[in-house]
Amino acid sequence: MSQYTERSSESWFSRLGGAITGVFIGLIIFAIGFPILWFNEGRAVKRARALKEGQGATISIQADQVLPENEDKLVHLTGKAETEDTLRDPKFGISEVAIRLSRTGEIYQWTEQSQTEEVKKLGGGVDRITTYSYSKKWVSEAVDSNEFKDPAARESRRNSGTVLADTVEQAENVKLGAFTLTTEIINKIGSEKTYKFPEDCKLPEQLGPTARIDGDYVIITPAPAAPPTEAEQTAVAATAPAEVIGATRYKFSIVTPHDISLIAVQKGDKFAAYIASNGNKILELRDGIHTADAMFAAAQASNRTLTWILRLVGFVCMYIGLSMVFRPLSVLGDVVPFIGNVIGMGTGILAFLLATPCTLVTIALAWIIYRPLLGILLLAVAAGAIYMIIKKKKELTAAKASAA
Template identity: 35%
Template structure:
C-alpha cells in the first residue's frame, strides 16, 4: 500500500474552476441536441414498430414463397449450421452457432481511492491510497502505469487471449440468417477441456481441473501448474451456443434476410430465442425502445446538470476561504443547477415533442414553467432574506 498526499492552493482551485466553465458550457450545449434527437429517435422507432406490427406476414421457414419477397416476414424454427468450430490449441471442437474461449490471467491490480479535505483559506489536502491485489483478469493490466512499480509487474502479453468463433452459414429451414441475426442467438453452454486433446507443445504446462461441473485448463509458462496461482498464470474455459429454436422477424429477399426499413426509417431485424409470437417480439422491442429513451434522457439531463454545476463552481470555491461557507454555497448552487437542468431538459424535450407529438409537448412545457417558477421564487426569497438581515444591522 502506498499513500500520496497532495495539496492545492485556493488560487490554484480558482483557476481550475474558471477553466471548468468552458467544459460546463460545452456539456450544456451538447446536452440540448442529444435530448432533442433522442425524442425524435424514440417517436420514429415507436411508429416504425407499429407499422411493422401491421405489416408482418407469418410464413413457414421450410417453404420460401417468391410472393413474399420484400415483405416483413415472421417464422420460427431451429437455427442450425453444418460447420464445426474448433480451437486447435486446446483441442476443443463444437458443431454449433458460436464457440468462445474465455481466458483470464492472474495479475496485479491497482486499487486507487482518494479523500479530499478543505482547509481554512480555501486550499485542499488530498490523500490518495494505492492498494495492490492479485486477481484473475480477462484482459491485460498494464503495470507500467502503476504508481508503485516495484514488486508489482505484470506480463506484457497474454499467451492465450479470449476469442470468439461464429459459424458463417446458419439456416432456419430454407432461410439463410444474416450475421446481424446470427449475433442475436444466445444461450451459452459450458464445454469440457480434455488434457489428452490439448496440443502437445503446451500440454506439459497445463493442468486440467473440474470447476462448476466442467473442466478448466490452467497454464503456467515454463512450468507445470500447481494449486497456488502465480502472476502470469492463465485460466482457460470454453462456452458454446448450440443449434437452437428461434423466432425471426425480418425482410425476405429470396432465401436471405435483410432489415425491413419502415417509412419512418426504422430498421426492423429481430430474433428471439424460442418460439415467441410476433406480438410479443414487437412488445419486447417497444419495451427496449422505452428503456433506451429513458437512459438517454437521464444522460442528457445529467450532462446539463453537471454543465451548470461546473459553470457555477467558481462561486463555491470563492466561498471556500471558510470551508463551512463554501459547503453552504456549494449546496445552494447544486440545487440551482438541478432546477436549471430540470427546466432546461423539460423545455428541450417539450419542444421536441411539440415537433414530433404536439399534445404531450404542451404539458411538458407547463412542467418546465413550474420548475422555473420555483427557481425564481427561491431567488426572490434569498434576496428578501438578505435584505431583512441587512435591515437588522443598526449603524453605530
C-alpha cells in the first residue's frame, strides 16, 4: 500500500475566524434539536395510540374468500403471496417466476483513502499532515483515478472499466389467496434471498468469453486489447479475477412466493391503509405467519425504537451546536496548546451538561401536552440537573475565592 503526504498550515487568526463563523452555524444546529425532539414526542404518542386503536378494531379473516361483510374493516390475514409473473434479467440470461428480482454490481478499482493529523503550534496555529494511501477494492461505482491527490498514482494506479447499473424487477400481479395485492403492499414484501444459478447454467455470449459464475457472483474480467504474449498469459493465469483492475462482479437477489401476514382495510378484493381517528395510517406486513397481536407488538416496538433514535438525534444536534458555539474559547486558549486542550475538554463537558437538561425539558414540555403525568416527572428531573449545575458552579467559584 503506497502513500502520499500533503502538508498544510493554518494561522491562529484564520482558525479563530472560522470558529466565530461556526458559532452562527452552531446556533442553527442547536435550534434544530428542539423541533426534532418536540415533534418526535407527538409522533410517538400518535403512532402508539393509533396502533392501540387499530389492535382493538382488527378482526382475523381467511384469505381464501372475499366476504362482503368485511368491507371497510381492518382485517388480519395470513397466507402465501403468489405470482405467475416471470421476471427477467436478459443480460445474464435469468428468467424466474418471482415477486422481486434484483441485481447489484461492483467493480474492482484502485481507491484512495486519507487520514489527517493535526499538530497545534505555540501561538495558536496548526500544521496538518494528510496522508493518502491507495488500495484495490470492490466498489459500487467506477473510481476516477485522475482525481487522485498523488500525481504519480494517477499514472501508476490508473483505473479502467465500467459497471452495469443496479436493477430491480418486481411482479405487478401478486395474490394473497382470493385477494390482489397493491403495489404499495408488494413493495413491503421482503424475505430476500441470494439467487443461486443452476449447475448447468450457461451465461449469454454477449457477456464475453471471460464471464464466469463464481459462487454467488458472475465475474467478468476485462478482455485484453491485444493477444497476450506467452509471459502475459502466464501472469494472467496466476492472477485471480478479483485482482484485475476493471473486473466486475454481479450478485442477484430474489424474492420467491412465500407466507406473509397482513393487517389492512379490506376494499373489495384489495387492501388499503387504515386511517386512525388521529390521522395515523396503519398498513402492516410481515414475512411469515404471525398473529395480529404479535404484529401490533412488533409495530409498537418499532415505534419505540424510532422514538429513541430521534431523541438521540435531537440531543446530538444540541450537543454539537453548543460545542460549536463554545469553540472560539478553546481556539483562544490554543495560543498555548495545552491550555487550549484543557479549555476544549471543559467546553465539551459544558456542552454535554447544557444539552442534557435542554433535551429533557423539551421532551417534558412535549409530554405535558401529550403525556401530562410523565411530563411533570421529567421536568422535575431536568430541574434537578440544572440545580446541580448551578450548585457545582457556585462551589467552584467559592473554591477559587478561597484559594486566592
